[in-house]
Each structure stands twice: as C-alpha cells, then as structure tokens.
Amino acid sequence: MTWNWQLKNWPDFEFTSEVLIPYEKAFLQKAGMLYGSMKHISDESQDELKVMLLSDEAFQTSKIEGELLDRDSLQSSIRRHFGLQVNKKRISPAEHGISEMMIDLYKNYSSSLTHEQLFSWHEMLMNGRRDLQDIGSYRSHSDPMQIVSGSMGRPIVHFEAPPSSGVKIEMDKYISWFNNMGNKYPGPLVKSGIAHLYFESIHPFEDGNGRIGRAISEKVLSQYLERPTLIALSHIIENNKKLYYKSLHLNSKETEITNWLEYFCETILEAQDYTQRMIDFLIGKTKFFLEFEEKFNERQWKVVNRIFREGIEGFQGGLSADNYIKITGTTASTATRDLKKMVDLGAFRKTGDRKSTRYHLKM
Secondary structure, eight states, rough: OOOOSSSSTTOOOOOOOOOHHHHHHHHHHHHHHHHHHHHOOOOOHHHHHHHHHHHHOOOOOOHHTTOOOOOOHHHHHHHHHOOOOOOOOOOOHHHHHHHHHHHHHSSSSTTTOOOOHHHHHHHHHHTTOSSOOOSSOOOOOOOOOOOEEOOOEEEEEEEOOOOOGHHHHHHHHHHHHHHHTOOOOOHHHHHHHHHHHHHHHHHOOOHHHHHHHHHHHHHHHHHHHTOOOOOHHHHHHTTHHHHHHHHHTHHHHHHHHHHHHHHHHHHEEEEHHHHHHHHHHHHHHHHHHHHHHHTTHHHHHHHHHHHHHHHHTTTTTBBBBHHHHHEEEEEEEHHHHHHHHHHTTSSEEEEEEEGOOOEEOOO
C-alpha cells in the first residue's frame, strides 16, 4: 500500500479553498466573541477558566490515547504553575508532565517551532516512562512505525510512517514549513489542520505523537490570534474519537485533503463553542453566588462548590440525596430539608421522584 509520504508530490497538500473560507470566517468571528466575553469576567474567573480549560485539555488529550489521569491532580498541577493556591494532592509523573506541556504551550505559543521545543515536550510527556528507547529525541528503532489494530496473528495496518532513518530529514522540512508558511493558506484553520496531519504522517516519536500534534495545531491558532486560543480541541475530539481516527486514516494515502480539513475546521468551531459555554458558565456562577450569598448554610455551600468543580456538565445525571449526604456527612432528614430549601429558593431544579429524584443547578 502507498502512503502519502511516498507520493512524488509529498508534502505538497492540495485542497479546495472555496469550501474552507466560510469556516475561516466563522472561526475569526467566534474568536472575537470569545475575546469580548473574557472582558466580562473577573481576573479571578479568568484564572479559573485557564485552569479549567488547560486541565480538561490535558485530561482529554491523554484520554484520546487511552491514558486516564486524575482531573483534580491535573488542576492542582496547573494551578501551581500559575502561582495559584493549590491543595496537597499527590501528582503523578504523567500528570505533572502533560500539565507542564500545556503550560509551556500557553506561555510560549509565539515562539518559532524548533526540534528542541518538540524534544522538550516529549520529555515532559514521557515523564516517568522506562519502556521507551528514545525520550526527548526522534525515534531511532529499525522496526516499522505502524498504527495497527486487530489480533497479534492478524494485525490490520492503518498507517505506516516513514522509516526512522528518514525522520530527521522529514522533520527539518516540517519545521521549515511551519515557520515559513507565510500567507500561503486562506486562514489559520487550514494552516492548523495541515500542521496536524503533516506531523501525524511523519509520526516522529516512539510515543506521544497525537498529544504533540494536537498541541502544534493549537500553537498555529494562538500565533495567528496573537494570544492563547484556550479552546477545547481535545475535548471535542474525544467526544467522537472514532471519527477523528477515521478522518486521519482516510487522508493518509493521498495529498488531496479537503475532506480532512472540513472535518478539522468543524471540530475547531465546536471547540470554540464549548469554550464560550464555559465562559457563560463562569458568568452564571458569579451571578449565582451573588444571588444566594446570604441564603445557604455551610452544608449547602459545600455541595454547591462541589457541583461547580465538575464544570459545565455538573454531576452526570444530577445530584441525588445520597450524594448530598456523602458530601456533607449529614443525616437523611437534614439533607431533605436542605435540598427542599434550595429548590424553594430557586437555586436547584428538581426532577424525578422517590429514588429517582435528582437536583440540578438552576442558572
């Protein structure tokens, strides 16, 4: 089978610009709205937004690769990097590493892409790993770098990357392309989408290519906007991971990539929408605290704060009376009184009945 990097016109990717221009316009419009919305939240809420988005991206980009990390540990690690108040929760090497990479991406988005930056990101991601031959450098093993599924006896090869012996040459070309692409493309989305697919096609590291590739995509967008994008790219990809891998696979055999770019543009726009919802959530949270500031007891505030820590999704399925009792350590009768009062005040919305009764923040 012939892969894209084996074609004569590699890496001259082709696409239909006319199809993609509406996405570029929508991206810039949404970026302006997000920037404007940020001005309506306090500095404290802006810090909270950064922590929420960066920790969620760290969690989701790792989850895409099958690695489940602890959300609270990620938040604690990122808060520490920003000099914010943290708890004493233990942070694993993997959680510390991905957090460190997300902070570096946030703070140094404007710098040129270099081999050294990529090696540094790889070292961060592979923090604590002992099973890899090459950490902080491109792969050097002689075995083919393949993406496979299926059984050991009957593997299905979805993609095979260039041999390790050619990776340095490919990455020299990639970095030159990244730093000198100028105004060749109709806008930042196309540039970002190509940057991701191009990098994944080289697959230069033993592990961590997906996480680094998604970070590179965000770097492109941040450089264009001249500020950190703070969009939930990995969150949206994880919601439909199969479509993400299918889109990569379908565009790994040729250099005409319009359908990949359409998928990628739609994903970025969804990621912007998610960030907008998070900003709206924080604005709503501020209003909620102001409205009920003097109306809740200590138990009620403990539960409210716990729900807000879950983010815009809240507790999956809603808060139950049992959840309330576990969080507060109170009795069933007190929990019932507390919850009834919160519904009567208009702070909670009640659904279901008896054992199926659930409570949701009313914002």
